[in-house]
Amino acid sequence: MAAAYAFPREHRLTAKRAFDRVFKQGVRSRDAHFTVLACPNDAPGARLGLAVSRKTARRATVRNRIKRQVRESFRQVYRNLPPADFVVIAKGPSANLEGTAMRESLSRHWRRLVRKCEA
Numbered sequence: 655m656a657a658a659y660a661f662p663r664e665h666r667l668t669a670k671r672a673f674d675r676v677f678k679q680g681v682r683s684r685d686a687h688f689t690v691l692a693c694p695n696d697a698p699g700a701r702l703g704l705a706v707s708r709k710t711a712r713r714a715t716v717r718n719r720i721k722r723q724v725r726e727s728f729r730q731v732y733r734n735l736p737p738a739d740f741v742v743i744a745k746g747p748s749a750n751l752e753g754t755a756m757r758e759s760l761s762r763h764w765r766r767l768v769r770k771c772e773a
Contacts, residue, residue, distance in 0.1 A: 661725055665732065667703030667739055676703065676741045683766040687748040687756070690763040691741045692771055700735035702728045704742055711749035720744050723753060727760040735764065736771045 667673060672695075680691035695701065704724055706717045724742050742763075748756065 661729055664697070665699065665701055665728075667701045667741065672701075672739055673703055673741060676739045680739075680741070681767065681770045683763045683770070685759055685762070687745055687751055687759050688763060689743040689745065690760075690767060691743070692738045692767040694771060695737055695739045697737055697739075699737055700728075700732055701739045702742070703739065704744075706744040710744045710746050716749050717744075720748055720756075723756045724760060727757055727764070731761070731764045734768070736768060738767075738771050740767065 667676070676691050676693040680693035683690045683692075702725065704721050706720050708717070711717045711720065724744075728740070728742075742760075748759075751759070
């Protein structure tokens, strides 16, 4: 059962080239808390990249909490996402979000981007 909730390396964006491609060619979904970009890929499934800067949250513990929440949201919807690379960019107000509000915001982004990738 633990494997079903894992976040293995093949589900992560790690290369700078992959990030650059998403930034240049990706479709966007924005709100006050996050900008999420998506770009179709040749991999067998969706992959996630994160960008949470010190400008967003000064304290590392807050940045890590944001990243944990985003990864968890991605893990829950991974099977419903098209094969694409997703990059989540956290904005300043995301540092003050509670867990449920953050999950709702990310759920809206996943739904929007699925529709945009299908079109």
